[in-house]
Amino acid sequence: MRGTMNNKDLLNLIDITVSFEGFLALNKLNLNLKKGELRAVIGPNGAGKTTFLDVITGKVKPTKGEVIFKGKSLVGRKEHKIARLGVGRKFQSPRIFENLTVKENLEISVTTPKSPLNLINKSIKDEQLNEIERLMKIVNLAQKVDSKAGSLSHGQKQWLEIAMLVGQKPDLMLVDEPVAGLTDEETDLTADLLKSLSGENTVVVIDHDMEFIRRLDSNVSVLNQGTVLCEGTMETIQKDKKVIDVYLGRPEN
Amino acid sequence: MSFSKIKFDKKIVLSFWIILIALIIAAPTLLPVFRLNLLGRYLSLSIVALGVDLIWGYTGLLSLGQGIFFALGGYCAAMYLQITSSSEFPNNIPEFFALYGVEKLPFFWEPFRSPFFTFFAIWIIPALVAGLIGFLVFRNRIKGVYFSILTQASLLVFFNFFNGQQKLINGTNGLKTDVTQLFGQMVGSESMQRIFFWITSILVIAAWFFAKWVVKGRFGNILIGIRDDEPRVRFTGYNPVIFKTIIFSIAGGLAGISGALYTVQSGIVSPQFMTVPFSIEMVIWVAVGGRGTLLGAILGAVFINYAKSLVSEALPASWMFIQGGLFILVVTALPEGVLGWIQGDGPRNLLQRFGLKRKIETYPSLEVNNNEGNNE
Numbered sequence: 001m002r003g004t005m006n007n008k009d010l011l012n013l014i015d016i017t018v019s020f021e022g023f024l025a026l027n028k029l030n031l032n033l034k035k036g037e038l039r040a041v042i043g044p045n046g047a048g049k050t051t052f053l054d055v056i057t058g059k060v061k062p063t064k065g066e067v068i069f070k071g072k073s074l075v076g077r078k079e080h081k082i083a084r085l086g087v088g089r090k091f092q093s094p095r096i097f098e099n100l101t102v103k104e105n106l107e108i109s110v111t112t113p114k115s116p117l118n119l120i121n122k123s124i125k126d127e128q129l130n131e132i133e134r135l136m137k138i139v140n141l142a143q144k145v146d147s148k149a150g151s152l153s154h155g156q157k158q159w160l161e162i163a164m165l166v167g168q169k170p171d172l173m174l175v176d177e178p179v180a181g182l183t184d185e186e187t188d189l190t191a192d193l194l195k196s197l198s199g200e201n202t203v204v205v206i207d208h209d210m211e212f213i214r215r216l217d218s219n220v221s222v223l224n225q226g227t228v229l230c231e232g233t234m235e236t237i238q239k240d241k242k243v244i245d246v247y248l249g250r251p252e253n
Numbered sequence: 254m255s256f257s258k259i260k261f262d263k264k265i266v267l268s269f270w271i272i273l274i275a276l277i278i279a280a281p282t283l284l285p286v287f288r289l290n291l292l293g294r295y296l297s298l299s300i301v302a303l304g305v306d307l308i309w310g311y312t313g314l315l316s317l318g319q320g321i322f323f324a325l326g327g328y329c330a331a332m333y334l335q336i337t338s339s340s341e342f343p344n345n346i347p348e349f350f351a352l353y354g355v356e357k358l359p360f361f362w363e364p365f366r367s368p369f370f371t372f373f374a375i376w377i378i379p380a381l382v383a384g385l386i387g388f389l390v391f392r393n394r395i396k397g398v399y400f401s402i403l404t405q406a407s408l409l410v411f412f413n414f415f416n417g418q419q420k421l422i423n424g425t426n427g428l429k430t431d432v433t434q435l436f437g438q439m440v441g442s443e444s445m446q447r448i449f450f451w452i453t454s455i456l457v458i459a460a461w462f463f464a465k466w467v468v469k470g471r472f473g474n475i476l477i478g479i480r481d482d483e484p485r486v487r488f489t490g491y492n493p494v495i496f497k498t499i500i501f502s503i504a505g506g507l508a509g510i511s512g513a514l515y516t517v518q519s520g521i522v523s524p525q526f527m528t529v530p531f532s533i534e535m536v537i538w539v540a541v542g543g544r545g546t547l548l549g550a551i552l553g554a555v556f557i558n559y560a561k562s563l564v565s566e567a568l569p570a571s572w573m574f575i576q577g578g579l580f581i582l583v584v585t586a587l588p589e590g591v592l593g594w595i596q597g598d599g600p601r602n603l604l605q606r607f608g609l610k611r612k613i614e615t616y617p618s619l620e621v622n623n624n625e626g627n628n629e
Binding site: 057078080084088091095096099100108115120124164 | 471477489490
């Protein structure tokens with residue numbers, strides 16, 4: 001599973017090691033993503049799932065290793081530069097701007113260029129307004145346009161953040177626990193939404209919810225102790241002995 | 254706690270404007286010169302408060318060093334006035350230089366011979382200094398309490414520098430402006446003070462509109478985003494360092510204008526403008542008036558200062574206790590400030606308490622939204 005570069009790959013993580021004062025959050029992690037792929041990442045608590053996202057998005061600088069995105073190294077780049085290159089991230093708990101309205105939240109995400117001069121001088125472009133309308137319909141928030149994002153329900157907040165992620169038009173979407181706290185119905189809708197986004201976009205989904213992951217029907221990478229334990233379809237990894245030991249647990253009897 | 258940007262009723266806004274303009278026009282005839290001058294000073298202080306509101310109320314940057322930029326603006330104005338009124342003094346330089354045996358004008362005074370240069374220096378120099386300090390601090394991701402401490406430390410550095418430089422800017426004595434001449438008139442004269450009052454009133458309104466323009470729309474939303482969740486703004490592709498530097502610089506420029514207006518109306522600029530308590534007071538005006546409301550900053554600055562002078566006349570030495578009490582009251586009972594309380598759910602909650610208004614059963618925001626838009 002060593003990082004082998006391939007020109008169809010959108011992202012290569014090569015031997016990523018992250019050490020927090022001696023504790024190895026990631027340990028020689030290798031992972032490759034093809035363009036248009038939907039990938040689920042699972043793993044027990046402390047396996048390094050969030051650190052893995054932190055490394056890609058520039059929040060954490062790897063102690064060793066290389067992150068190649070669209071042929072460019074991301075290591076050492078600032079967060080906003082990485083975001084502009086086309087990496088979008090949805091956080092574990094919904095992180096939206098609660099004091100702004102739904103529309104204002106989406107404006108922040110779809111606006112380009114993201115320079116102060118553009119923001120203060122010009123009004124938003126028509127195509128961006130259309131995009132906002134389209135996104136609000138997709139996530140069922142069209143009637144909440146002018147409501148404060150803080151007044152939305154938890155599920156709506158999750159969806160707003162997903163809409164913000166899509167509005168950013170990233171080539172790579174990193175989605176951290178998108179269904180935490182959602183109802184079953186909302187979970188199913190979210191799974192369908194993410195599936196529909198892949199193909200055109202490359203999507204990485206991190207979650208604990210096995211039903212949800214199964215529904216995504218994608219390749220799964222299992223993380224454990226900061227490294228990739230196993231990769232494959234849901235069926236393959238469910239049969240993998242190592243995975244059963246560390247994560248899924250043995251079926252009773 | 255929410256920093257709501259609730260819109261005012263149109264009628265309230267209109268009547269507010271009519272009253273305000275009427276007051277400004279009538280003030281010179283209604284008030285004795287002494288009171289008019291005080292009001293002019295307090296109005297000029299409201300401009301620095303607007304800057305504090307922009308950086309603190311909107312962007313979450315609690316600066317305890319706005320006195321630096323306030324004083325810089327004041328010094329720029331005073332240097333111009335002193336130098337243009339120095340023709341009768343030895344060597345044609347301001348009088349105080351003779352006390353320290355300085356015969357040649359220090360180089361940095363030279364450009365202040367020009368009214369044109371001074372006009373721009375009053376706001377551009379503080380804005381540049383603020384931009385530089387801000388950029389260095391923000392680039393290193395210094396935030397929160399550390400930012401506040403750093404700005405206060407910078408304030409002390411500037412204070413000590415200005416306080417110690419007798420030969421350059423008259424040190425602790427400061428620069429007097431009331432006996433200088435502007436356009437052939439004594440700056441401290443009654444007629445000039447009236448003109449300064451008008452200029453100040455117009456500039457307060459202009460500064461208010463400017464601040465409103467800055468915070469409206471997407472730029473302002475990014476500032477609020479930085480205040481509430483800066484990393485999220487980064488991950489969306491914005492560089493908060495640039496936004497914070499710009500807004501800090503704008504607040505510095507406003508502070509400079511404020512300081513210049515205050516100086517010509519109080520008759521002197523001195524390192525006292527850069528003392529720690531004064532910069533903290535600026536924050537209190539905004540906290541009491543209402544963070545993130547702009548208008549609250551103006552009202553807070555004017556009313557607190559007016560109260561200060563009235564209380565100090567009646568009961569000297571008691572003002573500090575009242576100011577402290579006011580701050581504690583606001584922090585504990587009205588965390589959004591007086592105007593924030595009025596604009597928010599405050600009055601309704603109060604009326605409910607006395608049974609004068611129907612109690613809201615669910616979250617206020619939900620019920621209010623439904624009442625407003627029944628088309629769902």
